[in-house]
Amino acid sequence: xxxxxxxxxxxxWTRVSPxxxxxxxxxxSLPLTALAIGLFVAGGLIESARWPLVAAAALVFSGAAWTWxxxxxxTAAWGYAETERELLITSGVxxxxxxxxxxxxxxxxxxxxxxxxxxxxxxxxxxxTASTETAGHILGVEAAExxxxxxxxTELGESRGAGV
Amino acid sequence: MSNEEAIGHRTHxxxxxxxxxxxxxxxxxxxxxxxxxxxxxxxxxxxxxxGVGGAAVAGVIIGLIAGYVGWYFTRYVIDGTELxxxxxxxxxxxxxxxxxxxxxxxxxxxxxxxIFKLAELRIDMAGGSESTxxxxxxxxxxxxxxxxxxxxxxxxxxxxIGGDPVVEQRSLITRVPTERIVIGTMLSLDFLAAIAAAIxxxxxxxxxxxxxxxxxxxxxxxxxxxxxxxxxxxxWDFTLSRGDRGLRIERGLLxxxxxxxxxxxxxxxxxxxxxxxxxxxxxxxEVDVAGYASRSGDDAGVDISTLLPISDPxxxxxxxxxxxxxxxxxxxxxxxxxxxxxxxxIGWRYRWIEARHGVVVSRRGWIERTTCLVPHVKSQSVEIRxxxxxxxxxxxxxxxxxxxxxxxxxxxxxxxxxxxxFWDDQVARVH
Numbered sequence: 001x002x003x004x005x006x007x008x009x010x011x012x013w014t015r016v017s018p019x020x021x022x023x024x025x026x027x028x029s030l031p032l033t034a035l036a037i038g039l040f041v042a043g044g045l046i047e048s049a050r051w052p053l054v055a056a057a058a059l060v061f062s063g064a065a066w067t068w069x070x071x072x073x074x075t076a077a078w079g080y081a082e083t084e085r086e087l088l089i090t091s092g093v094x095x096x097x098x099x100x101x102x103x104x105x106x107x108x109x110x111x112x113x114x115x116x117x118x119x120x121x122x123x124x125x126x127x128x129t130a131s132t133e134t135a136g137h138i139l140g141v142e143a144a145e146x147x148x149x150x151x152x153x154t155e156l157g158e159s160r161g162a163g164v
Numbered sequence: 165m166s167n168e169e170a171i172g173h174r175t176h177x178x179x180x181x182x183x184x185x186x187x188x189x190x191x192x193x194x195x196x197x198x199x200x201x202x203x204x205x206x207x208x209x210x211x212x213x214x215g216v217g218g219a220a221v222a223g224v225i226i227g228l229i230a231g232y233v234g235w236y237f238t239r240y241v242i243d244g245t246e247l248x249x250x251x252x253x254x255x256x257x258x259x260x261x262x263x264x265x266x267x268x269x270x271x272x273x274x275x276x277x278x279i280f281k282l283a284e285l286r287i288d289m290a291g292g293s294e295s296t297x298x299x300x301x302x303x304x305x306x307x308x309x310x311x312x313x314x315x316x317x318x319x320x321x322x323x324x325i326g327g328d329p330v331v332e333q334r335s336l337i338t339r340v341p342t343e344r345i346v347i348g349t350m351l352s353l354d355f356l357a358a359i360a361a362a363i364x365x366x367x368x369x370x371x372x373x374x375x376x377x378x379x380x381x382x383x384x385x386x387x388x389x390x391x392x393x394x395x396x397x398x399x400w401d402f403t404l405s406r407g408d409r410g411l412r413i414e415r416g417l418l419x420x421x422x423x424x425x426x427x428x429x430x431x432x433x434x435x436x437x438x439x440x441x442x443x444x445x446x447x448x449x450e451v452d453v454a455g456y457a458s459r460s461g462d463d464a465g466v467d468i469s470t471l472l473p474i475s476d477p478x479x480x481x482x483x484x485x486x487x488x489x490x491x492x493x494x495x496x497x498x499x500x501x502x503x504x505x506x507x508x509x510i511g512w513r514y515r516w517i518e519a520r521h522g523v524v525v526s527r528r529g530w531i532e533r534t535t536c537l538v539p540h541v542k543s544q545s546v547e548i549r550x551x552x553x554x555x556x557x558x559x560x561x562x563x564x565x566x567x568x569x570x571x572x573x574x575x576x577x578x579x580x581x582x583x584x585x586f587w588d589d590q591v592a593r594v595h
Contacts, residue, residue, distance in 0.1 A: 002581070004550065100587070101545040102545070
């Protein structure tokens with residue numbers, strides 16, 4: 001049976017930048033690993049609470065290991081496609097989502113990039129419609145592509161805009 | 165004129181006084197409330213009287229001063245393209261309201277303002293969390309004139325700023341009798357739940373032989389009175405009428421509110437039929453208007469999205485037909501599959517989503533039946549989603565997004581291939 005989360009016929013997913021994997025590992029997995037090491041060392045020093053601390057360290061470390069692989073799987077699931085009349089966005093591995101935003105319904109387009117994102121040259125593009133449920137985020141778009149996407153979408157939105 | 169344009173207009177000089185009275189009243193009620201709930205225990209009657217009186221006087225004085233300063237620094241300008249409001253003493257704030265972004269314009273008359281024949285103007289724009297702007301207070305005639313002017317401009321018609329806009333023709337659709345609102349409220353679910361809780365408290369007091377439990381009646385009894393009083397006072401003399409620009413809702417016993425909803429700004433309609441109401445085939449109509457949701461916080465806007473608090477099906481249908489012009493013939497109807505029962509053991513039988521020409525309709529709920537209609541031209545985006553449990557059952561959910569409000573159109577837990585087909589068709593239909 002056809003996958004219900006395929007793009008519409010004739011469209012191909014543009015996948016997001018693999019730099020997002022690095023950003024996520026750097027901002028989530030690494031701090032967790034550091035915390036796990038900290039707990040482990042503390043367990044070595046404090047004799048009275050050794051085993052609880054070591055157990056906590058193991059738990060945090062397995063969490064870190066899980067986010068390490070999650071970063072890759074989840075990033076690979078993000079994608080977007082510009083068709084003739086709408087923008088499609090897909091995301092999620094466990095909770096899968098596919099949303100279609102007609103160009104005419106877009107109110108405005110945001111591009112955001114935090115310091116770590118900028119370091120790796122990626123940004124988050126967000127499409128806003130009159131509905132907050134649209135949640136039109138695209139994570140991990142390369143900076144140049146993000147700027148192009150913003151301009152292209154804004155232009156399309158203006159030429160087809162129907163207002164609210 | 166050009167000079168006036170640059171400086172802008174002031175609101176009514178009594179604004180400070182009205183604001184002061186409102187704040188004084190608020191302080192008075194707050195103190196009174198905390199005294200009644202026993203926080204001020206052991207002060208004695210004289211102390212209580214003095215405290216309450218003092219708080220009221222202090223509230224009025226502080227309110228007067230703050231209100232006067234706020235009034236002094238507030239200006240508004242109406243020019244060819246936008247309404248601009250500047251206010252603030254230390255940090256100047258300026259809000260621009262381009263006419264084409266106006267979604268709806270309301271007139272509110274709080275009790276104190278009504279005494280002075282003053283009113284406030286509330287303007288809703290689409291999007292953003294602070295999309296509502298209020299201009300308070302102006303003489304009621306001036307507020308009505310401004311409303312007509314803004315609504316005309318919102319529809320792209322130019323109108324002389326100084327000139328008196330033509331008085332619009334309005335025709336009454338319905339006036340809801342107060343006794344109907346009272347009866348409807350008494351048969352509504354939250355009211356019945358409160359009654360049931362009160363009865364349970366009394367029964368528990370007898371069963372466990374603990375008189376203290378009977379005091380559980382007090383808060384629930386209070387809740388019951390509050391529910392009735394609030395609904396009845398807010399929806400007193402609820403009048404729905406039809407004008408050139410849109411529907412007009414007028415309601416309220418103490419504070420009158422007058423809302424105008426332009427026809428083309430209705431994003432969707434929800435028809436709600438609570439359990440008991442269905443026996444009398446009563447319905448409640450609610451609307452989605454962009455910008456209304458951001459107002460649910462302030463108490464004046466509690467039931468702001470109510471189009472008709474209680475109605476018979478014929479009237480409801482006529483109003484819906486007027487607001488959502490669509491043909492009734494059905495293109496497709498999709499229901500959740502039986503496989504989806506773990507997600508809603510009873511509810512799944514009562515849900516469906518239907519595509520018609522010009523509108524998508526969804527139904528859900530077996531205690532309170534809700535039917536939502538969204539015109540295709542107002543659908544913002546279309547989503548299909550699936551969680552791990554849904555994947556296990558081979559189902560998926562489709563949802564048509566609308567601005568925040570009572571209207572929610574979704575097809576929950578449809579067979580996944582059906583859901584995808586609906587999504588594909590709906591994406592094609594919204595253009």
